[in-house]
Amino acid sequence: MLLEDMEPIVKKFYDGVAEGKLLGRKCTECGAIEFPPHLGCNACGYHQTEWVELSGHGTLESFVVPGIQNDKPYLKEVAPYGYGKVRLDEGTEYSFVIFCGKKKVVKGLQERLYKNHETIGVHFKPIKRLVPEKEGSDVMVEWWEPCFELDEVAQ
Amino acid sequence: MVKLGKQARSVSIVGVGCTPFKNFEDHPQTKGMSEGDAFGYAALEAIQDAGLEPRDIQYFYHGAANPFMIGDSLTPNMQVADWFGVRGIGSVHHSEACCTGYVALQEAVQAVASGTYDVVLSGAVDLAASLPVVDAPGCFRRDFPLSEMLPSIPKVYDRAYGRPFDSAFGISFDNWINKYRWEYDLTAEQIDDALNGVSKSLRRDAVLNPLAFSTKTFEELAKENDLPDADAYLKGFGNPKVTQYLRVTGFEIKCDGAAALVVMPTDMAVARGLDHKVIDVLGTGAAAFEGATPDNEYNGTKVGTQQVYELTGVSPDELDLLFVNDFFLAGDIVAAEEVGYIPRGEAWQYAIDGRMGFDGDKPINTHGGRCNFGHAHGASGVADVVEAVKQMRGEAGATQMPKAPQTTFLRGFGGGQNIRCQILRTHD
Numbered sequence: 195m196l197l198e199d200m201e202p203i204v205k206k207f208y209d210g211v212a213e214g215k216l217l218g219r220k221c222t223e224c225g226a227i228e229f230p231p232h233l234g235c236n237a238c239g240y241h242q243t244e245w246v247e248l249s250g251h252g253t254l255e256s257f258v259v260p261g262i263q264n265d266k267p268y269l270k271e272v273a274p275y276g277y278g279k280v281r282l283d284e285g286t287e288y289s290f291v292i293f294c295g296k297k298k299v300v301k302g303l304q305e306r307l308y309k310n311h312e313t314i315g316v317h318f319k320p321i322k323r324l325v326p327e328k329e330g331s332d333v334m335v336e337w338w339e340p341c342f343e344l345d346e347v348a349q
Numbered sequence: 350m351v352k353l354g355k356q357a358r359s360v361s362i363v364g365v366g367c368t369p370f371k372n373f374e375d376h377p378q379t380k381g382m383s384e385g386d387a388f389g390y391a392a393l394e395a396i397q398d399a400g401l402e403p404r405d406i407q408y409f410y411h412g413a414a415n416p417f418m419i420g421d422s423l424t425p426n427m428q429v430a431d432w433f434g435v436r437g438i439g440s441v442h443h444s445e446a447c448c449t450g451y452v453a454l455q456e457a458v459q460a461v462a463s464g465t466y467d468v469v470l471s472g473a474v475d476l477a478a479s480l481p482v483v484d485a486p487g488c489f490r491r492d493f494p495l496s497e498m499l500p501s502i503p504k505v506y507d508r509a510y511g512r513p514f515d516s517a518f519g520i521s522f523d524n525w526i527n528k529y530r531w532e533y534d535l536t537a538e539q540i541d542d543a544l545n546g547v548s549k550s551l552r553r554d555a556v557l558n559p560l561a562f563s564t565k566t567f568e569e570l571a572k573e574n575d576l577p578d579a580d581a582y583l584k585g586f587g588n589p590k591v592t593q594y595l596r597v598t599g600f601e602i603k604c605d606g607a608a609a610l611v612v613m614p615t616d617m618a619v620a621r622g623l624d625h626k627v628i629d630v631l632g633t634g635a636a637a638f639e640g641a642t643p644d645n646e647y648n649g650t651k652v653g654t655q656q657v658y659e660l661t662g663v664s665p666d667e668l669d670l671l672f673v674n675d676f677f678l679a680g681d682i683v684a685a686e687e688v689g690y691i692p693r694g695e696a697w698q699y700a701i702d703g704r705m706g707f708d709g710d711k712p713i714n715t716h717g718g719r720c721n722f723g724h725a726h727g728a729s730g731v732a733d734v735v736e737a738v739k740q741m742r743g744e745a746g747a748t749q750m751p752k753a754p755q756t757t758f759l760r761g762f763g764g765g766q767n768i769r770c771q772i773l774r775t776h777d
Contacts, residue, residue, distance in 0.1 A: 204509045230510040256520075256643070258527055261592035263600070264519040277520035279643040289516040289641045308531035339513060 206245075207231050211320050211338040216250040218284065219243035229286040250318030252282040252342070254292065257303050266291075272321055273343075274300045280316055280342055290340070293319055295347035315345035350652060353632060353660040356462035361618045361776060362454075362628040364399025364611035365735040366391040369560045370723035372478040373605040374490055383487030384413075384420050387607035388474040389432030391728075395470060395609040396433070400623060403434030406611070407466040410456050411442045412449040412473030414726035414764070418501050420474075421481040429474070446505050447676055447763025449473050450608070450730015455633040455769055457612045467617060472609030475726035479605070498603075505765030506640040517640035517765065522592045525647050526679035529686075530594075533694045540594050543697035545583040547681050547713075548598045548720065550706035555717025557707075557747040560732075562604045562723030598720060599678035606725030608732040615776060626742045627776040631661040633769055640765035646680070649768030650687045650760055657770045665689025669754030670712055670740055672733040674762040676719040681705065684760045685713060688770070707748040715740055715748050730761050734773075741775050 203219075207230060210217040218229040222244055226237030229248065234241055256279040260266070269275050269291055278292040294300045306312040320338040327333040368391050373379035388411070396403055411426035413419070422428055426442040445452045450473050457471035480497070482489035506512040530540050548567065555561035567579035576582050588596045618627045634656030638645035658664070665688060673684045682696040691699055691711055699711055707715040716722040716736040719729060739745040743753040753775075761769035 207510075208513075230514075256524060256528065258520050258523045259593045260519055261590055261595075263591040263595070264522060266515065266519070269515070277516045277524075279520075287643050288514070289520050289643055290514060291516050291519075304527070304531065337513070339515060341514075 203231050203233065208337055210247075211340050214318075214320065216248045216318050216340065218246050218248045218286070220246040227282070227284040227286045229282060229284075229288060249283045252280040252316055254303075254307060254314040254316050254344075255279040255281050255287065257292065257307055259300055259304070273347075276300050276303065278342075290342045292316060293341060293343040293347065295344060299344065299346075316342040317345055317348065319343035350655060353634070353656055355660070356458070356632070357464055358462055359615035360458045360461045360612050360630050361615040362610050362630060362734070362738055362773070363613050363618045363621075363623060364395040364397070364401065365609070365738045366394025366396075366398060367560055367608040367732050367735040368606050370562050370604045370606035370725055370732065372562075373476060374479050374492070379605070381488035381490075382476070382605070384422070384425065384474050384476060384607075385429045385432040385487060387476065387605065388429040388472055388609070391474070391607040391609040392433040392470055392472050395472070395611050398625075399611040399613075400621065401468065401611065405468050406435050406438060406470045408438060408460060408469050409435060409440045410453055410460075410469070410471040411440060412453045412471070412727045412731070413442070413444055414446045414449050414475050414477075415501060416442070416444060419477060419480065419726070421483055435470075444727065445764040445767045447674060447724070447726055448730065448761050448767035448769060449727030449764070450733065451633075451674075451759060451761025451769035451771060452767065453731050454610065454630065454734055454771060455635070457610070458630045458633070461612050461614060468611065468613050470609060470611050471731070472607060473727040473731045474607035475728050476605040477603045477724065477726050511639050511641035511765070514641055521640065521646070522677045523594050523679070524644065525683045526594055528644075528647075529683050529697075533697070535697060537594070539697060541584070541596075543682060543700040544594065544596070544599050544678055545580060546700035546703060547678055547705060548583060549579055550700070550703050550709065551681075551714055551717045551721045554707050554715055554748050555721035558716050558722065559746075561717050561721065562602050563717060563721045594679065595677055601676040601719040601724035602721070604723035604725050606723065606728045606732065608728050608735050610731060610734055610738070619776065625744065628738050628741050629774050629776050631663065631772040631774050632657050633771045634660070635770075636768040638766055638768075645766045646762060646768075647683070647687065649762070649766060650684055650770070653760070653768045653770030654688045657772055661772050663756060663772050663774075667756045668758050669752075670715065670737065670750065670757040672714055672737060672757065672759040674719065674730065674733070674760065675714060676724055676763065678718075678720050680760075680762065681713050681718065684762075685711070688758055688760060690758065707745075707750055712750055715745065715750065730759075733759055733761075737773055741773065
């Protein structure tokens with residue numbers, strides 16, 4: 195593999211997140227969206243994919259409410275949240291942190307999703323993260339974490 | 350789906366060994382036990398059980414879930430070989446976190462099935478209840494707060510996406526049991542009762558097993574706490590829910606332990622005329638999904654199960670015993686249905702009715718599982734195999750099933766996430 199045929203996929207993805215863009219890769223043979231982006235296609239096993247910008251919109255397919263064991267204080271500072279599987283409008287699925295706006299929405303979301311079979315829209319919501327370059331260091335590394343938020347929060 | 354090919358020759362388990370799964374630092378017999386000591390004791394027991402001497406071992410596998418942090422080691426296979434008298438033979442270390450022990454069996458079987466070796470030992474060790482004192486000899490270990498261990502757990506997830514997206518850990522515990530709850534229109538209380546039912550059965554099994562970490566039943570703990578019964582203890586303030594569904598008793602008990610097994614060609618095992626039954630390894634189904642891949646435990650179990658049933662021709666109604674890596678307890682319910690051991694939609698009721706204990710009609714994890722026998726990370730999968738073999742030989746002591754099982758299914762899982770589905774059968 196020659197240098198000119200390579201690029202850092204992960205870096206380009208997170209550069210995109212920082213700009214508010216959600217990037218994926220599209221299989222040049224079967225057309226499936228590879229998300230998060232990798233080199234090969236995990237839908238059909240073809241060796242080649244190419245960049246594509248995604249809509250950043252999808253539907254919630256599953257939802258889990260955090261307890262003490264799996265709660266993250268830094269996420270709670272942003273907004274009440276849970277963990278869920280999102281099916282992006284382009285057809286691919288992945289697990290994300292899902293911000294819900296209000297605590298009572300978190301509590302009632304499973305019933306809406308599983309019992310009432312409600313279609314619940316979600317959209318891309320990146321949050322800024324700052325971590326020290328090494329333990330105790332003043333040098334901070336800034337990056338953006340790709341999360342999702344219920345559409346109804348923004349309405 | 351990957352279609353597995355038949356092994357070039359049949360392979361059998363002929364020897365097993367397992368240390369107690371305890372906090373070694375708490376017992377005078379084990380305080381100061383190093384990884385080499387522990388692996389050595391388990392390995393030598395397995396070799397003796399096989400009627401062999403260390404000089405008969407031709408190659409060995411060493412497993413550990415997190416050797417750098419827990420063992421202060423990068424090449425642990427080199428560091429334990431001398432302990433059981435096999436200096437100089439070929440060996441390799443492998444690490445698949447909590448799935449390590451099942452990979453240990455698979456790799457050993459492949460090494461023999463291929464014809465490369467005839468007698469292979471495979472073991473695993475993790476001293477998970479303490480941490481090493483770095484730069485001091487291996488007998489010096491120290492207590493640690495959970496907060497010191499927690500940062501290492503996400504390292505089983507992909508550093509590019511799974512870990513930074515920060516959903517894999519949070520969704521893993523309850524995702525499958527939550528889906529199960531809604532699919533069968535159950536209440537949160539029914540799930541709670543089912544998980545507590547599993548806890549009661551498996552704790553009783555563990556208390557009867559001298560190698561297990563747990564020494565008190567929930568009935569005894571209730572009495573000590575002036576509570577009327579086990580249910581009051583399990584639902585009480587001392588045992589809160591720490592995820593949406595799982596209580597403290599639904600999570601693993603970290604402990605120290607090592608376990609080992611010896612395999613050889615079935616023909617050779619039969620010809621040797623062992624004084625115990627020969628246990629054949631019929632096959633291993635395998636899958637691996639990065640931890641943030643949706644429904645990874647469900648999909649991995651499904652794929653691994655399909656592979657091993659297709660390879661072996663075994664059907665679910667032939668299973669007599671099931672082992673499930675239940676470091677979060679809900680796996681015992683959902684995996685039991687996915688492998689076809691218990692009819693769909695019924696395992697929660699089986700759990701409440703106490704049918705999963707060693708003397709029940711659908712025994713699971715007859716040593717008590719990760720939440721009761723204890724979880725020495727990588728070593729636990731091998732300990733499952735050890736218990737399965739003892740049950741199948743009729744040598745399981747106080748928790749021996751009334752009728753020795755002929756066919757056992759093991760659903761290995763862990764390490765963000767590897768899956769192995771294995772079937773053992775008593776040789777006719």
